[in-house]
Amino acid sequence: xxxxxxxxxxxxxxxxxxxxxxxxxxxxxxxxxxxxxxxxxxxxxxxxxxxxxxxxxxxxxxxxxxxxxxxxxxxxxxxxxxxxxxxxxxxxx
Amino acid sequence: xxxxxxxxxxxxxxxxxxxxxxxxxxxxxxxxxxxxxxxxxxxxxxxxxxxxxxxxxxxxxxxxxxxxxxxxxxxxxxxxxxxxxxxxxxxxxxxxxxxxxxxxxxxxxxxxxxxxxxxxxxxxxxxxxxxxxxxxxxxxxxxxxxxxxxxxxxxxxxxxxxxxxxxxxxxxxxxxxxxxxxxxxxxxxxxxxxxxxxxxxxxxxxxxxxxxxxxxxxxxxxxxxxxxxxxxxxxxxxxxxxxxxxxxxxxxxxxxxxxxxxxxxxxxxxxxxxxxxxxxxxxxxxxxxxxxxxxxxxxxxxxxxxxxx
Numbered sequence: 001x002x003x004x005x006x007x008x009x010x011x012x013x014x015x016x017x018x019x020x021x022x023x024x025x026x027x028x029x030x031x032x033x034x035x036x037x038x039x040x041x042x043x044x045x046x047x048x049x050x051x052x053x054x055x056x057x058x059x060x061x062x063x064x065x066x067x068x069x070x071x072x073x074x075x076x077x078x079x080x081x082x083x084x085x086x087x088x089x090x091x092x093x
Numbered sequence: 094x095x096x097x098x099x100x101x102x103x104x105x106x107x108x109x110x111x112x113x114x115x116x117x118x119x120x121x122x123x124x125x126x127x128x129x130x131x132x133x134x135x136x137x138x139x140x141x142x143x144x145x146x147x148x149x150x151x152x153x154x155x156x157x158x159x160x161x162x163x164x165x166x167x168x169x170x171x172x173x174x175x176x177x178x179x180x181x182x183x184x185x186x187x188x189x190x191x192x193x194x195x196x197x198x199x200x201x202x203x204x205x206x207x208x209x210x211x212x213x214x215x216x217x218x219x220x221x222x223x224x225x226x227x228x229x230x231x232x233x234x235x236x237x238x239x240x241x242x243x244x245x246x247x248x249x250x251x252x253x254x255x256x257x258x259x260x261x262x263x264x265x266x267x268x269x270x271x272x273x274x275x276x277x278x279x280x281x282x283x284x285x286x287x288x289x290x291x292x293x294x295x296x297x298x299x300x301x302x303x304x305x306x307x308x309x310x311x312x313x314x315x316x317x318x319x320x321x322x323x324x325x326x327x328x329x330x331x332x333x334x335x336x337x338x339x340x341x342x343x344x345x346x347x348x349x350x351x352x353x354x355x356x357x358x359x360x361x362x363x364x365x366x367x368x369x370x371x372x373x374x375x376x377x378x379x380x381x382x383x384x385x386x387x388x389x390x391x392x393x394x395x396x397x398x399x400x401x402x
Contacts, residue, residue, distance in 0.1 A: 002216040009371055035218065035256050037291060037371065039248070041341030048292075048368050050218070073368050081217050084373050091105040091376055 004081060006053025009074035012063065014043045019068050023047055032059065048073060103174040104380045106166055109138070109210050112203060115173060116141055123180040125193065131201070132271025135224040138206040140271050143176055145198040147183075153281050153401065155394055156356075158201040158272070159288040161236050161347070162220045163208025167364055167374040167382050168288040172202035174383035175390065188391060192398050196283070199275075205236055205268055218372070220256055222266050229253035234260035237289075238345035239269045242353055243301025246344030259345050273350070284358035284397045285351035286390060290382075291372065292340075293331045294363035295320050295389065298352040300336030301344035308357055309335075315396050316360065319389040326385045329365050336361070358397050362386060 014020050023040035026032070032055040037048040051059050063070050074080055101115045120128040125147045132140045146152070159172035179198065182189045192198075203209050207223040221233030231254035238249035241263035245251065249259035264270040276282050297312040299305075306312060316333040323331050332339055336346065340363075348359040365382050366374050374382065 001214075002218075004218065009368070011368060030252060030254055035220075037368070039257075039341045039343075045340065050371070074371055077218075077371065080370060080373050084217075084375075087376055088106055091102070 004077035006056065007050055007077040008053075008056050008072055009037070009048060009050045009077065010059070010063075010070045011073045012040075012047040012049065012068060012070040014040065014047065014068060016043050019043065019066065022066055022068065026059070026062065034059070050077065101173075103170070103177065103383070105376050106170055106379070107173075108213055109203060109206055112169065112173060113139075113141060116143060116176075116202070119143060119176055119180055123183070125183065126176075126180050131275045132267060134205070134207045134268055135222055135266070136207045138210070140201065140204070140206065140268065142199050142201040145179060145183075145193055145200070147193045149197075151279070151281055152195070152197045153283045154197040154199060154279060155284040155286065155397060156199050156201075156276060156282050156351075157286045157288070157390070158204045158347075160202065160209060161204040161268075161287065162289060163205045163212050164218050164220050164372045165290040165364075166212070166372065167290045167366070167379055169203050169209065170379045171288060171364060171383035171386055172200060174380060175387050176200050176202065178383075178387055188395060192394055195398055198394075201272070204272070207268075208233070221258070222268055224260075224266060226253040226258075226261070231258075234258050234266050236266050236269050237347060238343065239263065239266045240273070240345050240347050240350035242346060242349035243344035246301050248300065248341055248343035249345050257343075263345065269347075272347075276351070276356075277354075282351075282356050283402070284360075284393065285348060285356045286359075286393065287347050287361045288364060288386070289361060290364035290374065291366045292363055292368065293329060293365055294339050294361075295323075295331045295333045296336045296339050296348070296361045296363070298335065298349045298359055300342065300346045301349050303335075303337040303342060305335065306352060312358075312360075315358070315393060318396075319360075319392040322388040322392040323385045326388055327381055329385055331363075331389070357402060358393060360393060362389065
């Protein structure tokens with residue numbers, strides 16, 4: 001059973017085409033294991049991305065070094081999954 | 094085993110077996126509802142659709158599917174609520190009655206059953222099919238990048254490990270090919286509607302290119318009317334537009350294929366989900382999401398019913 005302990009979901013807000021291009025570059029880096037829930041496309045649209053625990057530091061460092069704004073949408077995905085599982089069990093009862 | 098019509102809880106998430114059992118129940122409860130099998134998934138699970146038909150031969154039809162991206166659980170759940178709504182309101186609701194007196198409706202509530210089972214057993218965030226890719230350690234294809242519509246173009250990945258991998262060839266995924274074959278052999282579909290969930294959008298073609306479809310004005314106006322119907326219930330705001338303008342360029346998508354194959358009214362819904370919970374929309378929001386979605390779908394279906402082409 002795959003767990004998502006430490007996986008974070010970030011919402012990234014880009015200011016211009018240049019920042020969108022940088023996120024598209026990030027998207028192509030397969031070793032980071034990123035799961036884009038909303039892909040980078042235009043500056044006006046936010047980008048949501050799930051980041052495995054092992055890649056969180058490097059992605060944040062990349063964003064901060066480029067001055068790209070982000071916020072944490074989901075702090076720890078496994079916490080949300082556990083809550084969902086608990087809700088389902090209660091509902092089933 | 095005797096079941097009462099009220100035993101299924103539409104306000105909670107269910108396993109594939111429970112969903113299939115409920116499809117049987119709907120088909121047994123209503124004479125104009127039939128459970129049909131349109132194919133088999135990669136792992137050989139049946140692809141079940143509900144056919145709503147009050148008679149006639151090869152009537153014009155509407156297609157509705159959900160759950161092609163397996164982790165978007167609120168779509169499969171909404172599809173079931175909607176199926177029950179249509180079945181139970183026929184004969185009492187004028188709009189549904191006149192629709193089904195003129196047209197057939199096909200509803201595929203779990204378009205990617207292998208992925209759906211996988212989200213229940215191994216990886217809640219699984220989005221793709223479960224087909225094995227020769228020469229790769231990674232599994233699965235994004236079934237909404239696998240249609241024969243700009244296949245392999247921008248917005249789809251050629252890496253089997255990517256969440257948006259387009260697959261080795263168009264229709265390589267049996268789940269996609271089954272729908273394609275069914276729609277082609279039927280030959281009289283007038284609308285193709287698909288339910289996804291994330292970030293509240295209502296989109297029409299194109300996604301594989303950033304140009305407007307020939308029916309842009311009508312689709313835009315109908316999309317806005319549907320979004321307004323959705324908003325009327327709980328105030329949920331949907332953004333309307335082409336896939337390319339609204340979200341991003343994405344090739345190999347189902348509604349582009351449908352539109353390019355002559356099905357004018359092709360729309361993709363992205364149901365309510367602010368991102369606060371990711372794809373884990375709390376169960377308490379299933380019925381509100383289904384209710385508001387139904388209003389948008391109904392608005393489109395009424396238009397399709399009245400504007401035969």
